[in-house]
Structures are given as structure tokens and as C-alpha cells.
Amino acid sequence: MSTTTATRTDPIMIYRPDGPLGRPSITLTPAPPSLSGLRVAVLDNGKPNTLLVLTRLAETLSSRTGTKVSLVTKKGPQGMSANAAIPCAPDIFERVVAEADLVITGMADCGSCTAYSVHDTIEFEKVGRPAVVVTTTRFEPITETLASNFGLPGIRRLVLPHPVGGTDPDTLHQWADAAVDRLITLYSA
Amino acid sequence: MTQTDERGADQVAEVPEAPAMIELADLSPEAMYELFEAHGWGDGLPLVPATPARVDAMLAEATGDPDEVIATLQPRFGAATRRVVAINAVLAGCPPAVFPVVVSAVRALARPQVNLRGVNATTHPSAPLVIVHGEIVKRAGFNAGVGAFGPGNRANATVGRAIRLVMLHVAGARPGFGDAASQGQPSKYTYCVAENTDESPWESYALSRKVDAPSAVTVHCGENPHNVHDDEADGDPALILDKIASAMTSLGMNNACISQGEFFIGLGPEHAASLALGRLTREDIASYLFDRARLPAGEFRRHFEERAWANWMHAVSDDHLLPMTATPDNIRIFVVGGPGKHSSVIPSWGMTRSVTIPVTG
Numbered sequence: 001m002s003t004t005t006a007t008r009t010d011p012i013m014i015y016r017p018d019g020p021l022g023r024p025s026i027t028l029t030p031a032p033p034s035l036s037g038l039r040v041a042v043l044d045n046g047k048p049n050t051l052l053v054l055t056r057l058a059e060t061l062s063s064r065t066g067t068k069v070s071l072v073t074k075k076g077p078q079g080m081s082a083n084a085a086i087p088c089a090p091d092i093f094e095r096v097v098a099e100a101d102l103v104i105t106g107m108a109d110c111g112s113c114t115a116y117s118v119h120d121t122i123e124f125e126k127v128g129r130p131a132v133v134v135t136t137t138r139f140e141p142i143t144e145t146l147a148s149n150f151g152l153p154g155i156r157r158l159v160l161p162h163p164v165g166g167t168d169p170d171t172l173h174q175w176a177d178a179a180v181d182r183l184i185t186l187y188s189a
Numbered sequence: 190m191t192q193t194d195e196r197g198a199d200q201v202a203e204v205p206e207a208p209a210m211i212e213l214a215d216l217s218p219e220a221m222y223e224l225f226e227a228h229g230w231g232d233g234l235p236l237v238p239a240t241p242a243r244v245d246a247m248l249a250e251a252t253g254d255p256d257e258v259i260a261t262l263q264p265r266f267g268a269a270t271r272r273v274v275a276i277n278a279v280l281a282g283c284p285p286a287v288f289p290v291v292v293s294a295v296r297a298l299a300r301p302q303v304n305l306r307g308v309n310a311t312t313h314p315s316a317p318l319v320i321v322h323g324e325i326v327k328r329a330g331f332n333a334g335v336g337a338f339g340p341g342n343r344a345n346a347t348v349g350r351a352i353r354l355v356m357l358h359v360a361g362a363r364p365g366f367g368d369a370a371s372q373g374q375p376s377k378y379t380y381c382v383a384e385n386t387d388e389s390p391w392e393s394y395a396l397s398r399k400v401d402a403p404s405a406v407t408v409h410c411g412e413n414p415h416n417v418h419d420d421e422a423d424g425d426p427a428l429i430l431d432k433i434a435s436a437m438t439s440l441g442m443n444n445a446c447i448s449q450g451e452f453f454i455g456l457g458p459e460h461a462a463s464l465a466l467g468r469l470t471r472e473d474i475a476s477y478l479f480d481r482a483r484l485p486a487g488e489f490r491r492h493f494e495e496r497a498w499a500n501w502m503h504a505v506s507d508d509h510l511l512p513m514t515a516t517p518d519n520i521r522i523f524v525v526g527g528p529g530k531h532s533s534v535i536p537s538w539g540m541t542r543s544v545t546i547p548v549t550g
Binding site for chain 2: 082
């Protein structure tokens with residue numbers, strides 16, 4: 001066996017390609033002792049049917065636990081528009097923090113909208129507002145990955161069937177109603 | 190709310206440890222495949238093992254601390270040091286001479302206006318196009334001429350591939366996890382060309398963006414090139430420009446609903462020469478295309494419930510013909526390619542802006 005061949009078959013050390021992480025670590029805001037009387041904000045990123053689903057979730061949560069829907073808004077400046085591919089507008093972020101104790105946001109049912117819904121959710125957690133990101137079965141893996149990337153692998157996430165866009169309102173209401181037990185658990189744990 | 194700095198971190202990155210080493214069973218291609226597939230790494234094509242000697246040879250082309258974090262790449266918050274970038278350049282097959290271009294493109298992609306988190310995560314087919322300008326084009330052997338977007342040139346192929354590997358490994362843009370692109374696109378393997386300054390009637394694109402440096406790099410995150418063929422123009426620039434405008438006027442691209450998105454127009458040198466004969470400047474061409482690439486406002490409104498438009502665009506009536514982008518300055522002209530009558534339109538992902546910076550190591 002030649003020297004060259006012997007070298008080719010020896011184990012060697014090479015670099016990993018991924019490099020280190022520069023991410024921060026974030027912790028969940030502790031769950032409140034009781035949900036009764038707490039104010040809930042619905043933050044809509046403008047994806048189709050998001051307003052319908054999030055509003056139904058928040059209203060059903062209120063009827064079950066005694067929370068109050070205090071704010072329903074799109075995430076763009078002055079709540080006049082929504083762009084799912086960038087963070088929540090600063091004025092709306094401040095308004096949600098001022099007017100709500102709990103946040104529900106979405107829809108994390110595409111790529112960039114999942115990235116920024118997860119981002120927004122974490123920003124609310126960082127200022128002490130328990131926040132739930134609503135996603136769908138088909139986008140749960142990317143929601144988990146991105147939440148982990150952004151430093152909060154245990155993000156409060158509510159998973160609905162897929163797809164929310166293009167599904168009829170009656171079905172969406174049923175999906176939302178079926179998810180409320182889980183929503184209560186997310187805000188209580 | 191947090192702010193994002195020019196290195197792309199919206200939190201201060203911790204000082205990272207040096208990249209870890211891992212054992213490769215042997216130097217065969219099969220061993221590399223086995224190792225990388227086991228970790229979910231790689232782009233599916235054969236890779237060059239990143240041995241310390243090869244990585245050091247790459248780093249020799251750069252200046253500065255190999256372990257300085259030059260960019261934090263999202264969505265993974267991966268800390269890109271020169272060494273980490275060099276590792277991926279080796280894997281991609283880069284010759285060391287192109288390494289400063291790879292480093293500079295990584296720096297550019299971390300700029301906050303690129304919105305790399307969105308670019309990588311979106312379901313839209315979006316990939317960073319790297320355009321190389323200046324003296325490094327010839328020195329490092331980039332192809333600005335015939336087939337510039339295609340195969341056969343090591344510098345173009347490997348710089349684009351190195352950027353993709355950095356996206357996969359450092360930025361976390363793994364399909365299905367940090368990259369949700371529903372169909373993907375071929376330019377997610379490699380996407381790098383050089384500007385054909387020799388055959389351009391105008392100053393270099395970089396200089397037109399006020400980047401006056403011996404070499405520069407532009408990154409633009411968007412779709413694959415959409416071809417425009419015109420063999421007919423003979424003293425009538427409108428025959429070329431109207432075809433380009435028609436390729437720009439599509440309800441299926443994000444420029445339709447996001448007015449800040451740019452269009453990059455890669456003019457073939459023969460088209461560029463025809464337009465210049467008609468005394469058209471770069472600005473004239475952008476103005477013409479801005480004026481010509483339009484649809485009725487009502488049609489946009491019917492198709493898009495949410496429209497990320499400049500404020501004035503919301504005010505017009507449904508029958509008004511609205512341009513495909515907010516300003517002529519969003520239409521960016523550069524010359525690329527070889528003989529023949531072809532040009533290309535490269536739409537934007539939308540919520541992203543191109544960046545042009547000097548090449549530095």
C-alpha cells in the first residue's frame with residue numbers, strides 16, 4: 001500500500017462548518033396566578049383569516065376564564081396595516097404593552113411571517129407579557145426551530161390545523177374552539 | 190424593541206469560542222457525505238474537507254483577526270468570523286483569491302436593511318445574488334461574459350456556493366427549518382455574477398451607487414433571473430424596454446404588493462449598446478421602465494388585501510395605472526453576459542434592500 005493511499009484512509013480532523021452562536025437566552029414570563037380579569041390583546045399580522053381566528057380564540061378564552069379582550073389591532077404603524085415580514089411597529093408594541101396583560105399573535109403559517117411572529121412573541125415575553133404565537137401543523141417545525149434560534153425554545157405556541165388561509169369560517173371557528181383548552185394551559189403554565 | 194446594528198445582531202453577541210473540530214473517517218467523498226448528512230449539513234453536492242491547512246490558506250487572503258465576529262447571521266444568530274466564513278469557502282471549493290469577495294458579501298448580508306431573517310425564512314423563492322465589481326473580477330477570474338449566471342467558471346460557482354453554505358450552516362437556512370421556501374429555486378445552490386464593465390456603456394454599477402473603491406460587491410435578495418429576449422431593436426429602444434417592462438409587470442412577484450422592493454435589470458451588452466446608441470442613460474432607462482411597468486391600482490387591490498405600499502400609492506383611484514415599484518431609483522441597471530440579444534429581470538423578495546460595499550477582507 002502506498003503512502004498516499006494510507007493517508008487517504010486515515011481519520012483526520014476538520015473544522016465543523018456551523019460556527020458558534022451569538023444568540024441571547026430568554027426566559028418565559030411566569031404565568032399569572034389567575035386569568036380572571038386580565039386584559040388580552042389580539043395582534044394581527046395580516047395573513048388571510050388571522051383576524052377571524054385570533055379574535056375567536058380571544059373571545060372564547062374570555063368566556064371561559066373571565067379575561068377581557070382589550071385590544072384588537074394590526075401590527076403595522078397606527079394599526080392601519082400589517083406587514084408580516086417585519087417586526088411589530090413600535091407604536092403598536094407600546095400600545096399592546098400598555099393596554100394588555102396577555103398577548104395572542106399570528107399567523108405563523110409561512111416563513112418570514114413565522115420568523116417575525118416568533119420575534120414579536122419573544123419581545124412581549126421580554127417585557128413581562130405572556131404571549132402565545134399561533135401556528136399551524138405544517139409550520140410547527142419552523143416555529144420551533146426559529147424560537148430556539150432566537151433563544152426561547154419553550155415559546156408558548158398554539159398549533160392549529162393547516163391551512164388557515166383558504167379555509168372556510170365555520171371550520172376555522174371549530175378549530176379555534178377546539179384549541180382553547182390548550183390556550184388556557186399555555187397562559188397558565 | 191431592539192435595534193439591529195450593521196453586523197446584524199440585535200443583541201450583542203457573546204464572544205464566541207473558536208470553531209470546533211470534528212473527525213472525518215477518511216478523505217474520500219463518501220466519508221464527507223456520510224459525516225455531513227449525519228449532521229444535517231451541506232447542500233447535497235460534494236464538499237472539500239475543511240482542513241486547517243486549507244482554511245489557513247483562505248485566511249491568508251484576508252486581513253484582520255480570523256476570529257473577529259464580522260456578522261451575526263439570522264435566523265440562527267450564527268456568529269460569522271473570518272475563520273467560519275473561510276471554512277465554508279473551502280467546503281465550496283473557492284480558490285483563495287476570491288475569499289475577500291465572500292467575506293464582503295457576508296458583511297453586506299448582515300446589514301439590517303437586507304432583513305436576512307426574512308430572506309432566509311420566507312416561503313418565497315429568494316436567494317442572495319452576489320454581483321462583483323471592479324479589479325478583482327479579472328484578478329480572481331470571475332465571469333462577467335457569456336453564460337455568467339451559468340456553469341463553468343470556478344469563481345462565480347464557488348463564491349455563490351460559499352454564500353449558500355454560510356446561509357445553511359451559519360445563518361441556519363436549512364430547508365424546512367430556517368428556510369421555508371415552498372419550492373426553493375436553483376439559485377439557492379449558487380448565485381454570483383460579475384458586472385461586465387468592459388462592455389458597459391456606463392460607469393460601474395458600484396460607482397453609480399457612490400461606492401468608489403477598487404473592487405466592490407452588491408447583494409440583492411430575490412428571485413431567479415427572468416429572461417427577456419429581443420432581437421428586433423434597430424434604433425428603437427422601446428422594443429427592448431417594453432419587453433423588459435412586460436417581464437417586470439407580474440402579479441405573482443412580491444414587487445406587486447411591496448413597493449420598496451427593487452428590480453435588478455441585467456442588461457446584456459448588446460441591449461445595453463443599443464440603448465446607449467439612443468443616448469439613454471441608466472437613469473433614463475429606470476425612468477422609462479418605471480413609467481411603463483404598470484397595472485391598474487384596482488387590480489393590485491383585488492389581488493392583495495395587505496399592500497406594503499408607499500403612502501401616495503394608497504391614495505390613487507382604482508383605474509389609475511400604478512407602477513410596479515415606488516420610485517425609478519428602485520430599478521437598478523447593470524450589464525452582464527455575452528454576445529446575443531438577452532437581458533434579465535431579477536425581482537426582489539420585497540421586504541429587503543440591496544447593499545453595495547467595497548471589497549475588504
